[in-house]
Amino acid sequence: MQALLKGLCIPLLAGIAVLSFVACGGGDDKPATSATATQQSSASTNAATQEPEDTETSTEDAAGDDTSGGDSVSGVPDACTLLTLDEITEALGEETTASVTNDNSSSACFWESTTPDSTGQVEVVVNGFALTAEEMFDGADVDGIGDIAHWVDSFGILDVVQGNYDLTFEIRRVTEPTDDELLALTKTMAQKALARMPE
Secondary structure: OHHHHHHHHHHHHHHHHHHHHHHOOHHHHHHHHHHHHHHHHHHHHHHHHHHHHHHHHHHHHHHHHOOOOOOOOOOOOOHHHOOOHHHHHHHHOOOEEEEEEEOOOEEEEEEEEOOOOOOOEEEEEEEOOOOOOOOOOOOEEOOOOOOEEEEEOOOOEEEEEEOOEEEEEEEEOOOOOOHHHHHHHHHHHHHHHHOOOOO
16 A cells, blocks of 8 residues: 555656746746847847947047148137248247137237247237228228238238128237338238138
8 A cells, every 4th residue: 555655646746846947937047048148139239330430420520620721720820820930930030839729710829939037929810700991900901911000100000801701910019110111021921821721
């Protein structure tokens, strides 16, 4: 009798174990892990595929914003490229170094004397807009340069409109020349700069 009961219990216990294993989802672990890995791999592949497209778009946008063609960031010609150091030295009478500042609509360059304790300086400003005669610095008309030119004697500034630009030129020499000499020096320097401006 005991042998018969043992024979019946062993299959019964085995059946219960199988049912418990299936009910607990013991066989689902590996497929679930495999599906997750496949999804992660697919997402990584898509991200890697999309990233160069985003970078390329960003590069094109940056290139599209740069319409200056070598000019300053605003599209206004770089004032420091309009005159050579030799031309500045000739106008100022001293050796100089240059520095530049730019904003959204203008470019300014300042050449300062390298002579110790000297206050000599040349300044050229290029504005990316034209002015009427009434809007310019109030001064005497100057012929033979630009479309319109005014000489502001009190400040030693030559204001010139040429095409779509307004430019100002100023020479501050340590040994002050006469007004006529300063105008002649400034006009000569300005003519060289204007010849390098875009039409």
